[in-house]
Amino acid sequence: MQAVANSPIIGAVMLPMRVASVERPVEDVKLFTLQALYGERLPPAEPGAHIDVHLPGGEIRQYSLVDCGDALHQYRIAVKRIKDGRGGSAWLHDTFDVGHEIMMSPPRNNFPLDETGTDYIFIAGGIGITPVLPMIERVEMLGRRWTLHYAVQRHEHALFRKVLSDYGGKVIFYTSRESNPSRLDLHAVLSAAQPDARVYCCGPAPMLQAFRHMTANWPSGRARMEAFEALEESDRSGGFVVELSRSGLSLNIGTGQTILEAILEAGVDVPSSCRDGVCGTCETRVLAGVPDHRDVYLTVEEQDAGDRIMVCCSGCRGDRLVLDL
Structure with missing residues (x-):
């Protein structure tokens, strides 16, 4: 039609x-x-x-x-x-x-904005400003308090610099390679956050690794991050068995192989996309066993629950996993 x-x-x-x-x-x-x-x-x-x-x-x-x-x-x-x-x-x-x-594909959202807050802190590095910009525009429209901390190497590397500069003191630029450099102190920014502030972070892997570590014990939902790449290597250590409950298959995961690769080789179709643990497409329910999480899609709380796994990158902390496949 x-x-x-x-x-x-x-x-x-x-x-x-x-x-x-x-x-x-x-x-x-x-x-x-x-x-x-x-x-x-x-x-x-x-x-x-x-x-x-x-x-x-x-x-x-x-x-x-x-x-x-x-x-x-x-x-x-x-x-x-x-x-x-x-x-x-x-x-x-x-x-x-x-x-x-x-x-x-139509839009999907793994990095949603909680619009119920009154105070927001946005942290971005380089290209990581792309998902943050529409968040800023939304909270500004809603009349909420917010601050952006944006780290780049030089001023000319700042994406959407004119748009962001129009917000005045709400946007703080950090430039690490200027003649008079200023560096983002992530610990200081997070330590100064009000108890009810929502904090969103997107940037390079070192920034996200530090952010995840510093906010690991924060209340659920208060700190969110978006990664464009894996923060850890996929688990290819092997040496465990994956049972597929609905398919009735038992797979020996060998060294150098991910769970997803073994499942696909066995002829079981599992949707996948990034194969880095970023997008969440291959999320699978865990029925038994303890996953060794390597993804950046699940929150720390969701990983600790142990009832879901990204089979493209994560492994097993024991000798057996049972998956709902």
Whole structure:
């Protein structure tokens, strides 16, 4: 059936999109504006949401949305070229241009904004500002108190610098490689947070590792973070058995193999995407055994509960896991 212009794509599994414009706001970052191929209104997106971009080689990459709302006619994503990455950012930078068509998933949100708070602290590093910007715009619209701590190497590396500068003293920039450098003291920022403040963090792995460690004992839901990459290596140590309760299979996980790889080799279909423990697509219910969590999708409390596992990266703390597959 032919799509009707300006009608929403409702319930779509995949969205055919076209590149409307490409900008290079800072070094090594491209900002892509994407529109529905047939002009439809796009599914709504909340602050913190991302889309899965399906690349021609079959790879799937996740990118945070810069724009959020209920009546969107375009999505914008900012993509940083990763020198030692898996090729997704390089392809988008070198090949993806105006007029190119590509398939994407509707928005998903693993980094939702709790709008019930009255005081917010946002912490971002580099490209990590992308999911944070729409959060800032939302809490500003709601009239809430907020502060952004944004760390970059140099002022010219700050994405959306003009927009952020318009907020005045609510935004604090940190530049580590200027002639007069200023560095983000994460411990000081978190220590000064009011007891009821909601804190959101997105940035490079060292920042997120420190943030996770410093907020590990905070009340549930008060501190949230979003990772663009794994913070730990996937567990490939092997030496345990995974039982699939619904399939009736028992799999010996060998050295150099992830649980997901063993399950797929056995012919059992498990949805997966990033294969780094970031996106949550492969989340599976644990019926018995203790997972060795390596993901950044579950919160510390959710990991401690031990009833879910990201099979793409996590392992087993014993000799047996029983999964609801």
